[in-house]
Amino acid sequence: MYEFTAPFQNPSGSPIRELFKYLGEPGMISFAGGYPASDLFDVDGLQQAAARAYQDSNRCLQYGPTDGLPELKRELVNLMARRGVSCALNEMLVTTGSQQGLDLLLRVLVSPGDVVLTEQPAYPATLQALKLQQAKTVTVPVDAYGVDVDYLATLLASGMVTRPKLLYTVPTFANPTGATLTRERRIALLKLAVQYKFLIVEDDPYGDLRFSGEVVPSIVSLTTEVEGSRDWVVHFASLSKIVAPGLRVGWAIAPAEITRRCVIAKQTVDLCSAPWTQAIAAEYLADGALERHLPRIAAMYGRKCEALCNELREQLGDAIQFHQPEGGMFVWARIDGIDASELLKRAIDNKVMFVPGKAFFADKLDPASLRLSFAAPGLAEIQEGAKRLKRAYEAAFAAGIPKH
Amino acid sequence: MYEFTAPFQNPSGSPIRELFKYLGEPGMISFAGGYPASDLFDVDGLQQAAARAYQDSNRCLQYGPTDGLPELKRELVNLMARRGVSCALNEMLVTTGSQQGLDLLLRVLVSPGDVVLTEQPAYPATLQALKLQQAKTVTVPVDAYGVDVDYLATLLASGMVTRPKLLYTVPTFANPTGATLTRERRIALLKLAVQYKFLIVEDDPYGDLRFSGEVVPSIVSLTTEVEGSRDWVVHFASLSKIVAPGLRVGWAIAPAEITRRCVIAKQTVDLCSAPWTQAIAAEYLADGALERHLPRIAAMYGRKCEALCNELREQLGDAIQFHQPEGGMFVWARIDGIDASELLKRAIDNKVMFVPGKAFFADKLDPASLRLSFAAPGLAEIQEGAKRLKRAYEAAFAAGIPKH
Known part of the structure; x- marks a missing residue:
């Protein structure tokens, strides 16, 4: 047919x-x-949050802004501040899970044939998304301390990979390796991004799930230590692993112009993520229930x-x-x-x-x-x-x- | 930057x-x-549905199947049956509003430069989605009785437009014109689709909102009258206009192979639409509250x-x-x-x-x-x-x- x-x-x-x-x-x-x-x-905390959210039923039931409910965005800005990251409202976009953030970003940034770097082994849905977008995927190996930044530096210096658009990585408790990128490597990676002008796409769904060892700051929070690097980091986060996937609440933090383009793409993709679960998430966070x-x-x-x-x-x-x-x-x-x-x-x-x-x-x-x-x-x-x-x-x- | x-x-x-x-x-x-x-x-009916849905909290909070919660799909199949359309479960995909159905379909079917037909005037998000997908958009005028099928027949017969991939139309209470395509034109359109092998994309968010005149069957329900035409129709519907947009529950009915490919694309796009609001929608429909x-x-x-x-x-x-x-x-x-x-x-x-x-x-x-x-x-x-x-x-x- x-x-x-x-x-x-x-x-x-x-x-x-x-x-x-x-x-x-x-x-x-x-x-x-x-x-x-x-x-x-x-279960109880989310039920209570849902009850509070529905007190303003129109907020749950009507269309919401494409970039996310303002009250949720405020809570997420506060959450990121507790994680050591300051961001403006026009640098944040609420997405249907962080998965959608990656999809929007690739659609906005990657044309067929563009070179995209990814850590390897990597989250399979990312590899699939790169294939769908017809990117030319170049892999960078991961060891027990995360993506091998020396390998990447050599690769970039060799000229064998030119003008990569971005590097995808889960630097903290990676999927699948569980590895966490060291602070030193994060700094080195930020310097490479500035030098070679590629975006670091930091996917961080698991960062809050630390049960031993010392906290390593997120890549986006370390941009204060490398001049000009904040322009080259996109950070994805999600409530799926720390609250519940059924909310489908993720968010992206990106330079304002990239965020703006992702919002325009999202108007076409789904108009907005479910306002009802966004309102529940906002109430849950506002109450301090996550902490x-x-x-x-x-x-x-x-x-x-x-x-x-x-x-x-x-x-x-x-x-x-x-x-x-x-x-x-x-x-x-x-x-x-x-x-x-x-x-x-x-x-x-x-x-x-x-x-x-x-x-x-x-x-x-x-x-x-x-x-x-x-x-x-x-x-x-x-x-x-x-x-x-x-x-x-x-x-x-x-x-x-x-x-x- | x-x-x-x-x-x-x-x-x-x-x-x-x-x-x-x-x-x-x-x-x-x-x-x-x-x-x-x-x-x-x-507001009350949806609150009650939400309470029933949360009795199985795990269904609301955990990831759900990419093609939609089974209990919601069953209710939507029943709803479509009441609208005179029979469809199998593997021909149905639950989406984040019907907007997402269109986006997935275009990604699966339309490559840059492909010819896509659309009624005109048309829903702006559709025009934007076609632009994003870099389709070559060809417009077909609409009058008080919907899309001008004679014009389309002449256009296709002229050879000036070759191998269009699909025709997008809102045949019932169109956005923006409010016009409803006559039954005769629907049949003629189905015959053209079979003859020229293009998909009719029937977007139907408003069909239930009739307040005067006689019901005109949906295009997909009329496929029983034109041999071979069911393979050439994709039907989008939504709870946004008849229940609440905040649920973000839409659905697509498409030939099984197209549905399968859209499901694979959706794995990459957002894994699944919000299970929590899907569960609420399923309970709302099961209760007969919509009717x-x-x-x-x-x-x-x-x-x-x-x-x-x-x-x-x-x-x-x-x-x-x-x-x-x-x-x-x-x-x-x-x-x-x-x-x-x-x-x-x-x-x-x-x-x-x-x-x-x-x-x-x-x-x-x-x-x-x-x-x-x-x-x-x-x-x-x-x-x-x-x-x-x-x-x-x-x-x-x-x-x-x-x-x-």
């Missing part, structure tokens, strides 16, 4: 969402999703992370390598000598799931890598899940799965 | 949203917005429309020409011998607003045209607003505003 054109000739959906079909199987333990823990939602509730989430994620890491070591010993993260939702691991996609099949047989690492690579993929999320399963499930992983690992080797 | 590229070199925002700055002026009467009447929202409440909205809009039309005739007599619509929210008028943009300046002086017609044209604009929305103002405001329009008209002539 219809003739489709690139980039939609033969689209494949998210490799992670493909795994959802197994989630419904009875007894399945999932380390696969990027979902926050449902049992840590502040009261967040420590509970971070503490429980810390316990879950520790349980997972301990049990992985206990069950798999030297066969598995990983760096224990200081926050966020993810452990990034390698099981040397195995193809994680093959391991996943045995894992599903054993009623446990994870995401094979290849989902996070645009090129040069590491087949032995995998991502384990500790956020959603309970402590007992985490322990049982690690035991099942061991059985899957043994079954995979017994079946003679070829080494990669 | 940043170098922007087309189509964002010098973007201008929505010409209607530009007028918002005057809305705050004390005593302003606005016929300008496309907002539904706030005082007709079913109970909708007649009140339609009846009041009928009274408002009649008040506006009567008062315009009373105040402006032969100077103003318009067709009284049978539903929807808009009266499309011409005031011969005047430039509506100039008239608007005098109107704002007199504390009344409308949208100059030029906002709705991609080419060949009619400067004497204007759009008046009767949905939001009250009956007394409508009468007073028409009186003020007359004063603005007299002031414009007294000031010697040049005829166009």
Whole structure:
């Protein structure tokens, strides 16, 4: 019937969402999703916020401004101030999750064929968004301390990559690696951005979920230390991981002219994000409920992370390598000598799931890598899940799965 | 700082949203917005639906499926069945307002330079979306009975327009003209779509808002009468005008393969529309509240429309020409011998607003045209607003505003 054109000739959906079909199987333990823990939602606090929001029902029910409800924007400016970032109202745009912020930004900034840098391994929806926008994606490797800024400096100095439009990174508790970029690297990255005139796109959904170690300031907050760098940073944040994804409330902080263009694009994309959930979010933040509730989430994620890491070591010993993260939702691991996609099949047989690492690579993929999320399963499930992983690992080797 | 590229070199925002700055002026009467009447929202019914939805708080707070909450999709399938349209679940996608449906569709189907047909005058956000997607827009005129299908047939037969991807139309109570496409023209249009292999994009936010005359079946429901035509229709609908825009709940009905591609695009765009408001919408529909409440909205809009039309005739007599619509929210008028943009300046002086017609044209604009929305103002405001329009008209002539 219809003739489709690139980039939609033969689209494949998210490799992670493909795994959802197994989630419904009875007894399945999932380390696969990027979902926050449902049992840590502040159900009562959000119900009270919703009741307060509906006292002005028209604000909930009518169209809202494209850039976001003013009362929510004020609360988000205050929240960013507590995070050490000052921003003006015309530098902030409320989005349908931070995912929409990235989409709007790419549409405003990236033309087909433009060079875009991304850390690797990287959040798959970002790789997909770059593909949709027909960007020329160039990857920069990540180690245990975040994106390799020396590698990037050499790459840029070599002239092999010219005029990149932006670099995408999740510098704090990265998805998938859990790594946090050091302060020194952040400063070095800001200097490179000023020198080579590319935007640093700092995606920061997990920054508040720290359960150990010292706070590292966000890249956008460090722009005060590198002259001229504030013009070269776009910062995305979200309530999805710290309050609830069902609100679909994210926000972008960007130079005013970029923000203005994103707002104009958003007029065409959806007119405005849901005012009703924006109003609930504003009431929730105004009440201080986030500050009261967040420590509970971070503490429980810390316990879950520790349980997972301990049990992985206990069950798999030297066969598995990983760096224990200081926050966020993810452990990034390698099981040397195995193809994680093959391991996943045995894992599903054993009623446990994870995401094979290849989902996070645009090129040069590491087949032995995998991502384990500790956020959603309970402590007992985490322990049982690690035991099942061991059985899957043994079954995979017994079946003679070829080494990669 | 940043170098922007087309189509964002010098973007201008929505010409209607530009007028918002005057809305705050004390005593302003606005016929300008496309907002539904706030005082007709079913505040209690929606509060009850919200309470029921939150009984399963996890459904409200967690991520939802990209194509929409299953319980909402079932209700929307039932709603479409009551409107005479059968559709499968894999032919339906829930969107952040129907605006997002159009954006997703254009991204999936339209490459830069592709020919896209649109009725004219047309909804400005559609013209803007086509521009963003760098489509080659070709306009087809609209008269009092909707898009001129004979003109279109001649255009297509002439070979001057080849391989259009789609035709965009609001066939029922159009924005801005208020016109409804006749049943005969709908059938003829379906035959053209099959013959020339283009999609008819039927945008139907207002179809339920009929207050007089006979129901004309939607284009998608008439596909049963033209063989092979169902493959060539995409239908957009929304709760924004019949329940509340603040839910941001729209939906698209499209052939399964197009739907699949739109779902994949939406994974990248925003992962999912707000599950919380989707759950509220599902409860509202399941309860039958829409059927109970909708007649009140339609009846009041009928009274408002009649008040506006009567008062315009009373105040402006032969100077103003318009067709009284049978539903929807808009009266499309011409005031011969005047430039509506100039008239608007005098109107704002007199504390009344409308949208100059030029906002709705991609080419060949009619400067004497204007759009008046009767949905939001009250009956007394409508009468007073028409009186003020007359004063603005007299002031414009007294000031010697040049005829166009």
